[in-house]
Amino acid sequence: MSTIEKIDPVQATTETPTGTAPAYTLGQLVAYILRLGALGFGGPVALVGYMHRDLVERRRWISEADYKEGLTLAQLMPGPLAAQLAIYLGYVHYRFLGATLVGGAFVLPSFLMVLALGWAYLGFGGLDWMQAVFYGVGASVIAIITLSAVKLTRKTLGTDRLLWALYLVSAAATIITETENVLFFLGAGMVVVAARWRPSRLRPPAATTAGCFALPLAMTTPVAVPLNDLLLQIALFFTKAGAFVFGSGLAIVPFLYGGVVKEYGWLDDHQFLDAVAVAMITPGPVVITTGFIGYIVTGRVGDPWSGLLGATVAALATFLPCYFFTIIPAPYFKRYGKRPGIVAFVDGVTAAAIGAIAGACIVLGRRTLFADGWTLEVPKLVLLVVSLGLLMRFKKLPEPVVILGAAVVGLVLWPFVRP
Template identity: 30%
Template sequence: MAKPPDTDGKGKPSASLFYVPLSQAILYWLKLGFISFGGPAGQIAMMHAELVERRRWISEQRFLHALNYCMLLPGPEATQLAIYIGWLMHRTLGGIVAGILFVLPSLLLLIALSWLYMAYGSLPAVAGVLYGMKPAVVAIVLAAAWRIGQRTLRNRLLAAIALAAFIAISVLRLPFPAIVASAALLGWLGGRLRPQAFSLGAGAHAATAAPGASHPPALIDDHTPTPPHARFSWAGLLRTSAAGSALMALAWLLLAWLFGADRTLAQMGWFFSKAALMTFGGAYAVLPYVYQGGVEHFQWLSAAQMVDGLALGETTPGPLIMVVAFVGFVGAWTHDAIAGQPALAGVLGALVAAWFTFVPSFVFILAGGPLVESTRGNLRMTAPLTAIAAAVVGVIASLALFFGSHVFRPAGQWEWPALLIAAAAAIALMRFKQGTIRVLIACAIAGIVLSYRV
């Protein structure tokens, strides 16, 4: 049980502000790592429901402020949000623990599935499960867009930004970075011309601030002072950035020394380092780049294997970008990265891909978090982030459309059973407020049953 804020003897919060035992936080982040299905939208919705609504570890405003920053960054935003909240609560150790536990179950599960895939060929037994779970994923993304939109689109102007983002990415095929930059520009202008429309304190956050609200005050509340470790300094920014860059460089030099700079593992380190800096908009924005490099340029795996890896990634918890572990495993296995030991090579390839993909996210949060905390309450800084959050709602909705087009009409014909499964899942999530895991299990069972239909 979380303890109330410490006081300085005069009834005022002390520098410690709040206290949630690190052991309790560890258990939560590990649990989240095992149940975080549904992609970044579903993962962010899970964190909001648990940390903002149920446990009250962090307020709505602080949660959205952190989320908006993570949306700006390249890399998996849900993972970065977990790192940010863990860091805010328990310093650097808390951020590192939160991030590792959020991705570790997904990494270990994908390594195991990749080994089964390479050792025993295709996975026909998974076909029925996939048939039921893919429509459920569409419903989960739609439900998350609805929930986040209810919190974010507080007026017509923000709703218009979301609609424009949806059209821009779905119809005009504009790149996600261009949409983010445009939304930030609109927010910057809006913060000067119509500041009330972009104020984080309006409307949506009344529940956390108003007397008699349905939620009690959060441990990290809207007006909780910034803890000492989260205060910005140029020395801290440079120190953390240098440490992260050194870790990346030393890891690559070690691979080059042990296996050769022009060999598979060192090539993977360099390639996934670049991919980590291009993942604006989530995994689906960077998958074409991974496909071009892994399939066409380096030929680590075939196009069919890439599709199979994506299907496996969709069925595992954690960030979808973890599909890079499958690419690393298959590439190191097929290219005999460790002579005569394909399984060991595959495991090392998966670890290399994960390391160079995720370490930049830790650096971005641990180095940039204090700067973001210093902008709270500064409308000129938060208005662009508010506009970006609105645009992201439209982008998430477009992701549901993208999923649906491939799940409901895979060969140009409507898959009515898949549509029915998605509709049932959406009703269960949005009308009856059922949990994500329960819905996924039910849909997987329905898929297995339907796969045996005559």
């Protein structure tokens, strides 16, 4: 699916009165979001565009001002952009109940899809056709992530030398260690805050600034819950992952790789790429891959109900930070959201996150193209190059189409390349 690009929150087209009674019921909004979550291919940029077109311009349920505030908050906070915007729009007129129901409706369709794919993956993963599909898809996934990293880099860093330095250091660290350190993300944010510090300008209230850092750290604190060891590990790891997804939904990919593959060994490299591919051929955020991963990890050690439990825990742990990062600051965002200190921190974290994506492209690409670490798999290289060429030549070509095409090619090639 598409990368998250910076959306200009000041584009104005249609205004509706602010402060008036809503022209729609909560049920109507939830039904619309549920349909968008089920059919909304094209990535977060397309999804936020659909919401503006349908809710602001056509139906006039949401005012332009409320939409702009929600979009700005979604860009500033960690988490998947489109999901956070949907949650904020649910909050506008129906507060916490609206935010909760809308957020659930947005994620539910893609979650059900990854559950079905997880069941098929575990049940039929040993069959030739399943291996053949993912043989082709893996290379295309690398192409999509690579192009996403390029677009994000161009869109976000500009000519700021400090952001470029943080980006390059983060990319190099990811390539060398094949993992990430969340503390580096936070440190990058603090470096930019210090570099841009102007005592006369940056005076956010102490409670506000502390809250920006305390919430993510608090959410990583272990909580006593009645889960077995594996489910507890999943809950804590994916909560931490969801709390630090800055810059793009794809920012979670290298973070997940470091934990799921390198630290815990829940999946191997090929299975991890399969999980990313599953997220890209379904509507909704890339982050929904956590549900697929949770299903695979727990489904292998139990029955399908164990997989369902693991998927639910992983998805909730990932999306709850996104939910809280939207509804908690929502009432205060108008007052504090544009303070230079907060903007500087997010700029630094975003630069480091995009650098990690770039580094992950090299790490995952090397492991995908070189089966045994040394031998280049030429068919995969060709698929990668062709996928890149198609996406660059046809700007509006949906990425799921490329993924599905690569799957067909994998089915054709598999009899000739199988080990």
